[in-house]
Amino acid sequence: MAIEKLVVYNTLTRKKEVFEPIHAPFVGMYVCGPTVYGEGHLGHARSAITFDIVFRYLQHLKYQVRYVRNITDVGHLEHDADDGEDKIAKKAKLDKVEPMEIVQRYTEYYHDALRKLNVLPPSIEPTASGHIPEQIRMVEEILSSGYAYENEGSVYFNVEKFTGDKHKYGHLSGRILEDLVSGTRNLDGQQSKKSSLDFALWKLASPEHIMKWDSPWGKGFPGWHLECSAMSTKYLGETFDIHGGGMDLMFPHHECEIAQSVAANKKEPAKYWLHNNMITINGQKMGKSLGNFITLNELFAGKHSLLEQAYSPMTVRFFILQAQYRSTLDFSNDGLKAAYKAYRKIMNGLKMLNSLEYTEVVAEQDAALNTEIEKIISDCYKGMSDDFNTAIAIASLFNLIKKINVFYLKQKSTSVLSKETFESMKANYTALVYDVLGLVDEVAIDPEGLIKGLLELYKEAKENKQYDKVDQIRMYFKQQGLAIKDMKHGIDWAYEE
Numbered sequence: 001m002a003i004e005k006l007v008v009y010n011t012l013t014r015k016k017e018v019f020e021p022i023h024a025p026f027v028g029m030y031v032c033g034p035t036v037y038g039e040g041h042l043g044h045a046r047s048a049i050t051f052d053i054v055f056r057y058l059q060h061l062k063y064q065v066r067y068v069r070n071i072t073d074v075g076h077l078e079h080d081a082d083d084g085e086d087k088i089a090k091k092a093k094l095d096k097v098e099p100m101e102i103v104q105r106y107t108e109y110y111h112d113a114l115r116k117l118n119v120l121p122p123s124i125e126p127t128a129s130g131h132i133p134e135q136i137r138m139v140e141e142i143l144s145s146g147y148a149y150e151n152e153g154s155v156y157f158n159v160e161k162f163t164g165d166k167h168k169y170g171h172l173s174g175r176i177l178e179d180l181v182s183g184t185r186n187l188d189g190q191q192s193k194k195s196s197l198d199f200a201l202w203k204l205a206s207p208e209h210i211m212k213w214d215s216p217w218g219k220g221f222p223g224w225h226l227e228c229s230a231m232s233t234k235y236l237g238e239t240f241d242i243h244g245g246g247m248d249l250m251f252p253h254h255e256c257e258i259a260q261s262v263a264a265n266k267k268e269p270a271k272y273w274l275h276n277n278m279i280t281i282n283g284q285k286m287g288k289s290l291g292n293f294i295t296l297n298e299l300f301a302g303k304h305s306l307l308e309q310a311y312s313p314m315t316v317r318f319f320i321l322q323a324q325y326r327s328t329l330d331f332s333n334d335g336l337k338a339a340y341k342a343y344r345k346i347m348n349g350l351k352m353l354n355s356l357e358y359t360e361v362v363a364e365q366d367a368a369l370n371t372e373i374e375k376i377i378s379d380c381y382k383g384m385s386d387d388f389n390t391a392i393a394i395a396s397l398f399n400l401i402k403k404i405n406v407f408y409l410k411q412k413s414t415s416v417l418s419k420e421t422f423e424s425m426k427a428n429y430t431a432l433v434y435d436v437l438g439l440v441d442e443v444a445i446d447p448e449g450l451i452k453g454l455l456e457l458y459k460e461a462k463e464n465k466q467y468d469k470v471d472q473i474r475m476y477f478k479q480q481g482l483a484i485k486d487m488k489h490g491i492d493w494a495y496e497e
């Protein structure tokens with residue numbers, strides 16, 4: 001079956017483009033990871049799952065992908081601007097621990113939540129603090145290109161000079177420079193900056209600042225935007241294929257990344273820019289101050305005033321996949337409950353399919369059904385190849401379940417299909433569910449409950465003197481490494497010794 005050409009929506013050009021890697025079959029992808037100063041929330045899950053799908057589908061199409069997703073552990077200041085405290089240092093002070101303890105703790109939380117959501121780990125996960133020399137080198141390169149200036153131990157990117165030389169700034173996010181000038185805050189307390197448009201490449205550390213390093217400009221720390229430019233260049237080269245991240249990072253973060261790369265490397269960093277949309281909660285933006293900030297652990301445990309129940313990781317994953325990544329997605333209990341049912345339906349489809357066998361008897365082929373099934377499978381891939389539209393792929397899988405059901409209920413014999421169609425249905429459904437959509441079987445069976453039920457049956461069989469049944473149940477227990485204990489005061493079970 002021929003797979004459609006992959007088309008991706010490129011934020012840079014604002015249109016869908018055929019995906020053509022710079023050095024096929026190799027693909028380089030960089031995605032902005034989290035600043036690890038708090039527990040992962042729904043927004044983190046959407047970004048991680050979006051680019052997990054990109055990573056998985058590219059690999060499914062036999063590309064060799066190097067996926068780099070960073071951990072920001074220094075340099076991300078409050079309000080995403082050039083002033084305020086470092087987010088991690090602030091949390092460390094609050095909790096009275098070392099900043100690196102905060103980093104360790106929340107990196108673990110993040111990894112743990114993503115593992116539960118079956119998000120594949122990236123190929124490389126670099127940290128900002130682990131790449132200080134690379135960042136200093138990049139600042140030096142930008143300084144020598146003339147697009148940065150040093151003042152009182154800090155180094156700033158000179159946006160006006162950059163745009164004055166006909167370089168683009170604002171084209172990714174579609175911002176106009178004049179609007180930016182009037183939109184930025186005044187320079188209170190940041191007198192070392194020439195213009196409010198300029199952004200920090202390196203900041204002088206105040207004496208009480210904890211995370212600081214030696215540099216040619218004195219003790220300081222890197223600006224937030226710089227780490228992604230330095231680390232993507234290091235691991236993927238000066239220009240790579242895909243740069244991803246949440247829409248909220250488009251400006252200023254990604255815009256600054258482009259400017260830094262152009263100034264230092266004389267090249268734009270990425271060919272395709274992909275941005276996932278945000279998650280709203282009951283129509284509202286998510287925010288700590290709004291009280292609608294739901295962490296992933298709260299979601300999995302059902303512990304938040306907005307949650308009617310706990311939602312399993314696969315429910316959350318499926319909920320996110322039911323929308324194309326560029327569309328808005330509104331969280332609601334009803335939406336998640338529906339996602340749970342739909343996810344179970346997809347897994348039941350797989351279970352039914354696995355129970356089917358091809359019957360090789362001479363029977364009349366149902367040509368129309370063969371064609372229909374082939375078309376549904378190709379619709380799944382058409383959806384995936386149209387800018388990773390998981391919503392379409394899932395809808396097509398539901399159509400396929402209707403066909404699978406016909407054979408499962410024995411309304412028709414599988415022999416009405418060609419062997420090729422039958423095998424294609426099995427292989428593609430399985431690959432789409434496990435490899436591409438990254439769903440896993442999530443069986444919430446309580447073993448204690450099952451054992452209790454079996455012991456009830458055992459007791460009943462004994463009372464009715466059904467000794468065959470009694471032996472049979474004993475055997476089931478033995479096979480599981482368990483033993484039934486008949487005692488005067490009742491029946492219990494134990495691990496077989």
Ligand SMILES: [Zn+2]
Pocket residue numbers: 031032033228253
């Ligand atoms: Zn970044």
